[in-house]
Amino acid sequence: MNQLTERQKLLLTLIVHGHTRTALPVGSKSMVENFNLPFSSATIRNELAAMTALGYLRQPHTSAGRVPTEEGYRFFVGNLVQQTNLPATTRNTISHQFYQSPLGLDNWLKLAASVLAQQSQAASIVTAPHSNKISFKHLELLSTHAAQVLMVLVLMGGEVRQRIFALEEVLGQEALSRIAQRFNASFQDCDLEQVSSGAKDLSPSEMEIYAHLLDEMQLAANLVTGDVYLDGLNNVLAEPEFSQSEQALSPMRLLEERTLLNDVIQRTVMNEELGGVQVLIGGEGTWEELRDCSVILTQYGIPDQITGTIGVLGPMRIPYGHTISTVRYLGDLLSDLVSETMIE
């Protein structure tokens, strides 16, 4: 690992900040002017040449200023970025909004997406929290119309799932309630496996209902269907690097297609740094669509029990310090909210 001198680190930091602000390459002369540094532009040029050779900087063309490479950003985020805690006033404004918002997890998630988008001036992504291990909490069966039944299933963690189906035979509300009561008694706190092995002496109608119950739990376990809240798409579209609409399409696709998003989230949950916040810079060689983007993500919720993801997608020159802090703060906030409303 090639170490940089302190002065080189300073220069890298300045270039990152400068380029973050202006979206333009930054050159030696302008650096001296703007930051009035204690050395001359020629000195800086020498340093920049060295860092370019090391792969941390890049020139869009001969005789332009320098721009950080992916490597450069990675080094910056790994070693140089300063972990500012969000100022107290900002924190208060945000938590106040949550306090004022109507109750309910989905409202909070929407709000989190909205706040994050506004704070980071980028696109935000919030996935609904999801129990890793599903377990049965409560079942309700309601007669709706003829043989049709509305099934409401409550899982550990407070996840509520509903399904409407029709039975072969018409059953009244009393009969349905009795069945629900029986299932509630036998499956209390059972996980998917226990429920699937625990069926005995069922009548045909009970068997049908049991099948739907099992199916719904399985669906919840795999949960391809988890809600995803997006906000601030226009922020990323407004960035100059995405001004040609083609360029903007690829990251947009990522946000719209669930599968890609899941892929990114799953592969990113590996290591723990920056207080659990993950930073993915420029696709990391894996995601061609993200060549010019960075993604900043964190998990929230209760580890190994019920977790969701909150994060941001923006241009590679996103203000890392502030964005990382914001993502972490909102992640912690959502974690608190989730554990408060958690069913034990």
Next chain:
Amino acid sequence: MNQLTERQKLLLTLIVHGHTRTALPVGSKSMVENFNLPFSSATIRNELAAMTALGYLRQPHTSAGRVPTEEGYRFFVGNLVQQTNLPATTRNTISHQFYQSPLGLDNWLKLAASVLAQQSQAASIVTAPHSNKISFKHLELLSTHAAQVLMVLVLMGGEVRQRIFALEEVLGQEALSRIAQRFNASFQDCDLEQVSSGAKDLSPSEMEIYAHLLDEMQLAANLVTGDVYLDGLNNVLAEPEFSQSEQALSPMRLLEERTLLNDVIQRTVMNEELGGVQVLIGGEGTWEELRDCSVILTQYGIPDQITGTIGVLGPMRIPYGHTISTVRYLGDLLSDLVSETMIE
């Protein structure tokens, strides 16, 4: 009302189609070539001049071809568009997808949005169906943790709403079930007004729960929170008229901001034509953001009971015939699905 000759109608139709395909102004010479018409370009020029004077056509600049004006599109949609029914194979492909999709209204809505976006090559909008008159169907109270309670409320129409709150006093599951049972008995099929006037002899805890119940019903009645499913945003971004990212932002804002969307939907439900499908061309003087856009909407569900909206936002040169047919078909499909799963 200025009537057009048959030939002028033909020419208008050709211009609309031509411009829909190419996004370019279409001129007299190219029309003769492409459609080999039985009259010369000079004749066409005369006609075009007349129609330009009438306000149906417009020249982006002197000596360019013609483009339909809002008026022109409106005339086209009002008198000239042919109501193609969707080809049977397309209909089958679509309904097959619904058949294959996992059960559940929200999945259907997502699917509808996705199918519509793909078919129309524009942005699709689907709002969740919403009961116009809220009425109580069933209440369930579950103890979660200490004094915390999960309330699950089922409304007529199968809408399920949930809320978590804490009581002053800790109540066991049995006590909660008893309260729920009592509420279920007294409020069966009551509407908001009846529920709000029907509270008598309540214990302090019951009073708390009752307040939450009432609040949740009120929330459902106003339903600012209704889910909206969007898809195909990239389709509209890909259109050449929105290639400068600024231009694209305004319609995007419309889609992201709930309020604007509701506004458009509400004001557009007036008259019935084209089989209930509404066509809003170029903002109609009211919505500046939609100057270059058209919106095609229809209501689905059961009129006056539970309704939602499905539609499309695209460039003004959207293929009206096909898009209108598609919106209508999907609206009908959703209506069927909703009434099938309707709670009486």
Next chain:
DNA sequence: ATTAGCACTCTCGAGATGAGAGTGCTAATA
């Protein structure tokens, strides 16, 4: 090790130019 100076390179915006497509008008034609 740092810096002043200089020649050189590259982008970017401002005109200049010409091909192409389209128009309106006039006069001839069916």
Next chain:
DNA sequence: TATTAGCACTCTCATCTCGAGAGTGCTAAT
């Protein structure tokens, strides 16, 4: 009278040139 051929004219758009501006690398002096 309706249609059409012909023509002069207009406007855009892509391409080109050209000079200003910003930045670089290198060399020689401090």
